[in-house]
Amino acid sequence: MAHAAIADKGQELSHPHSWITKYVWSQDHKVIGIQYIIVATLVGIIALFMSGMMRLQLGFPGEFTFLEPNEYYQFVTMHGMIMIVFMLTAFFLGGFGNLLIPLMCGARDMVFPYMNMLSFWVYLLSVLVLIAGFFVPGGTTGAGWTLYPPQAITGGTPGGDWGILVMCISLALFVVAFTMGGLNYLTTTLQARTRGLTLMRLPLTVWGIVMATILGLLAFPALFVSVIMMSLDNMLGTSFFMPAISEMGVTSDHTGGSPILFQHLFWFFGHPEVYIVALPMFGIASDLISTHARKNIFGYRMMVWAIVAIGGLSFVVWAHHMYVSGMNPYFGFLFATTTLIIAVPTALKVYNWVLTLWEGDIHLTVPMLFAIGFVFTFIHGGITGLFLGNVVVDVPLSDTYFVVGHFHMVMGVSPFLVVFGGIYHWYPKFTGRMLNNTLGKAHFWITFLGTYAIYLPMHYIGILGVPRRYYANGVTDFMPDSVASINASITVAALIVGSAQLIFIYNLIVSLMKPKDAPSNPWNATSLEWRTPETPPRHGNWSDELPTVYRWAYAYSVPGAEKDFIPQDVPPSAATGNK
Amino acid sequence: MTITLIFLALLMGIVVTWLVKQSINSQPWAEVGVIDNDNPNGPVFIGSKKVFLGGLLAVLTSLFMLFFSAYRIRMEYPDWVPLDDPQILWVNSVLLILASIFYQQAKNAAQRNKEGGIRVGLILAGMFTFCFLYGQLWAWQQIHDQGLFIYSNPANAFFYVLTGLHALHIIGGLWVWARSTAKVWLGAQADDVKSSVDLCTLYWHFLLVLWLIMFYLLLST
Numbered sequence: 073m074a075h076a077a078i079a080d081k082g083q084e085l086s087h088p089h090s091w092i093t094k095y096v097w098s099q100d101h102k103v104i105g106i107q108y109i110i111v112a113t114l115v116g117i118i119a120l121f122m123s124g125m126m127r128l129q130l131g132f133p134g135e136f137t138f139l140e141p142n143e144y145y146q147f148v149t150m151h152g153m154i155m156i157v158f159m160l161t162a163f164f165l166g167g168f169g170n171l172l173i174p175l176m177c178g179a180r181d182m183v184f185p186y187m188n189m190l191s192f193w194v195y196l197l198s199v200l201v202l203i204a205g206f207f208v209p210g211g212t213t214g215a216g217w218t219l220y221p222p223q224a225i226t227g228g229t230p231g232g233d234w235g236i237l238v239m240c241i242s243l244a245l246f247v248v249a250f251t252m253g254g255l256n257y258l259t260t261t262l263q264a265r266t267r268g269l270t271l272m273r274l275p276l277t278v279w280g281i282v283m284a285t286i287l288g289l290l291a292f293p294a295l296f297v298s299v300i301m302m303s304l305d306n307m308l309g310t311s312f313f314m315p316a317i318s319e320m321g322v323t324s325d326h327t328g329g330s331p332i333l334f335q336h337l338f339w340f341f342g343h344p345e346v347y348i349v350a351l352p353m354f355g356i357a358s359d360l361i362s363t364h365a366r367k368n369i370f371g372y373r374m375m376v377w378a379i380v381a382i383g384g385l386s387f388v389v390w391a392h393h394m395y396v397s398g399m400n401p402y403f404g405f406l407f408a409t410t411t412l413i414i415a416v417p418t419a420l421k422v423y424n425w426v427l428t429l430w431e432g433d434i435h436l437t438v439p440m441l442f443a444i445g446f447v448f449t450f451i452h453g454g455i456t457g458l459f460l461g462n463v464v465v466d467v468p469l470s471d472t473y474f475v476v477g478h479f480h481m482v483m484g485v486s487p488f489l490v491v492f493g494g495i496y497h498w499y500p501k502f503t504g505r506m507l508n509n510t511l512g513k514a515h516f517w518i519t520f521l522g523t524y525a526i527y528l529p530m531h532y533i534g535i536l537g538v539p540r541r542y543y544a545n546g547v548t549d550f551m552p553d554s555v556a557s558i559n560a561s562i563t564v565a566a567l568i569v570g571s572a573q574l575i576f577i578y579n580l581i582v583s584l585m586k587p588k589d590a591p592s593n594p595w596n597a598t599s600l601e602w603r604t605p606e607t608p609p610r611h612g613n614w615s616d617e618l619p620t621v622y623r624w625a626y627a628y629s630v631p632g633a634e635k636d637f638i639p640q641d642v643p644p645s646a647a648t649g650n651k
Numbered sequence: 652m653t654i655t656l657i658f659l660a661l662l663m664g665i666v667v668t669w670l671v672k673q674s675i676n677s678q679p680w681a682e683v684g685v686i687d688n689d690n691p692n693g694p695v696f697i698g699s700k701k702v703f704l705g706g707l708l709a710v711l712t713s714l715f716m717l718f719f720s721a722y723r724i725r726m727e728y729p730d731w732v733p734l735d736d737p738q739i740l741w742v743n744s745v746l747l748i749l750a751s752i753f754y755q756q757a758k759n760a761a762q763r764n765k766e767g768g769i770r771v772g773l774i775l776a777g778m779f780t781f782c783f784l785y786g787q788l789w790a791w792q793q794i795h796d797q798g799l800f801i802y803s804n805p806a807n808a809f810f811y812v813l814t815g816l817h818a819l820h821i822i823g824g825l826w827v828w829a830r831s832t833a834k835v836w837l838g839a840q841a842d843d844v845k846s847s848v849d850l851c852t853l854y855w856h857f858l859l860v861l862w863l864i865m866f867y868l869l870l871s872t
Binding site: 184254297300301 | 652655656659662663666667670673677678679680682683684685686687697698699702703706707709710713714717718720721724725728729730801802804805808812
């Protein structure tokens with residue numbers, strides 16, 4: 073191995089000498105980022121397929137026989153867990169985090185590249201263990217993605233024996249992988265920034281990812297604690313969570329554990345998890361909007377503080393998921409208040425995106441379309457979140473499709489729009505190829521409009537009282553007949569949106585088959601990742617000398633400047649073209 | 652969960668205070684030019700390994716605080732039968748305190764570039780740590796011999812899980828200790844091990860504090 077010094081003194085960068093060390097056991101942050109993205113996408117496709125199956129069942133009950141009730145609940149569980157933890161968290165932090173943090177910080181790599189590599193392989197192991205759940209006796213757990221005991225362990229729940237254990241092991245491995253990766257992101261951002269790059273000159277993408285990482289580092293231990301104790305309840309008969317219970321006439325050995333304790337621990341992780349996904353998407357959306365509107369981000373400092381405030385507040389709202397579990401009214405008031413307060417910094421971010429767009433030189437590129445689409449869907453999801461943050465509204469709506477609509481709008485559609493926007497934006501840098509614009513726009517419009525066709529009606533049927541989690545609604549007095557046809561139309565829209573993702577995959581494949589055609593900075597962006605000597609950046613990112621930063625990451629349309637953008641590493645004298 | 656919230660409030664306080672120092676006067680849109688370390692707003696570099704360890708300790712604190720919170724909540728339930736903690740735990744606590752003291756002595760010797768002092772400090776710290784682990788195993792054996800298994804009662808279950816997890820973290824630290832000790836034994840200079848001794852000392856102190864809190868919790872029931 074040959075070695076070269078990286079920005080952080082005393083650390084070394086190992087260069088690969090074979091195909092295996094370059095693409096498989098790679099320590100290059102870019103390769104690791106792509107590895108994360110590939111695995112997260114593959115497992116996400118499995119979850120997408122499951123949602124299609126569930127929608128067919130709900131839209132056309134009795135007409136398809138491939139899903140039995142047990143399998144339906146297993147699919148619900150796996151779809152939720154995969155999408156939230158193994159897909160979105162891994163994609164934003166493992167994928168975008170690895171790809172962008174060192175480049176945006178002007179570093180050659182993560183500070184601990186070997187540990188970074190281990191992080192990916194442990195993540196892959198966690199995914200493989202998760203998938204192995206399909207093949208164990210009884211199949212995967214069907215307890216719902218919240219895995220509440222006692223149903224998660226009792227015999228009536230699918231996967232109550234092996235399935236839940238496999239899920240717990242998989243999650244514990246994921247937490248280990250995340251911790252290794254997360255400590256790397258934190259250390260790299262704090263210690264490996266290049267000369268002149270202060271914290272307040274960092275792009276908001278880095279701020280979002282790093283703050284999400286801090287949340288993850290503090291919140292994922294709650295998941296770890298939960299799954300360890302749940303596994304012991306399952307395997308060794310302890311009673312951390314399992315109450316004294318009689319099942320099929322047989323009394324179990326459990327002595328009276330607390331399912332509520334599990335809920336506290338789970339949501340202590342589960343609610344910050346929302347922001348672990350949301351903060352990177354806020355950061356990326358900010359950068360996309362600023363770049364493609366050719367305008368500096370409005371209220372940068374406010375945006376940074378909003379990210380920090382959201383991060384802090386996200387830890388004191390967990391129990392709003394437990395209103396229906398029963399709660400002291402004073403605690404209900406406390407958690408409702410903190411939940412509503414978190415809307416303040418979140419709304420600030422939305423205002424700032426809108427004000428960044430205001431009078432901007434908006435280029436309706438594909439990344440920009442996805443970013444604007446995200447602002448729409450996030451506002452919708454956020455407002456319905458305000459409804460649910462109030463105890464008196466949440467209690468009747470909690471177990472209805474209103475929650476499914478809200479949740480998917482804010483945590484499904486919004487992040488995926490940002491994921492796509494981010495891919496369209498950075499794809500040219502990491503592959504050297506441009507994606508087809510027309511296909512990209514077709515992909516955006518079908519996805520954006522299609523998701524509204526899916527999730528808006530869900531809010532409506534939720535208000536009608538249609539319960540979620542049901543395999544089939546059957547004939548009920550309170551549900552009007554229109555619910556069945558709405559469900560059918562939602563399913564058709566979902567299948568169309570799901571199929572439209574093939575346009576994106578086709579676009580990727582076609583672009584990869586053609587010769588390299590992307591310029592080094594196709595969007596005329598300012599942040600450091602666009603300033604590498606080579607496109608795609610080589611191992612080590614930069615030439616012998618690391619870039620020096622002279623300004624913040626949003627120097628767009630600066631009066632007196634020669635062009636409408638000034639990259640961060642352009643010296644003041646060169647920015648004005650020596651006029 | 653109050654214990655965890657107090658810890659988080661402290662941590663957020665530290666983060667916000669640090670950020671205020673970094674950015675309160677900064678107007679990034681108006682500042683053009685290189686900002687170096689000499690500048691009050693410039694970057695602060697304290698070493699990657701130290702930052703990494705700081706992050707790791709925050710993660711571990713969160714992990715154990717959550718366990719402690721769960722312990723406090725669970726012990727309020729009627730099926731909780733307090734464990735008669737083995738007396739050996741008092742001896743073990745003294746052993747871990749001694750290990751921490753000798754690690755501190757090794758660190759002080761490293762700062763004064765005294766290889767002999769590092770060697771003695773490391774060996775004694777390691778020896779007392781191994782004794783602590785053996786003592787913990789002995790405590791497990793005593794409880795096990797009384798017929799108190801992990802599934803017998805939630806108090807027992809917490810005892811096994813908490814002490815086991817703590818011991819696992821100590822074993823992880825011993826791996827770094829072994830590397831430093833081997834280096835010093837093979838004649839390395841103080842400069843070569845200064846960093847790892849420094850970080851290990853912090854880690855040992857952290858595990859000691861954690862143990863003392865845990866021991867108090869175990870005794871308080």
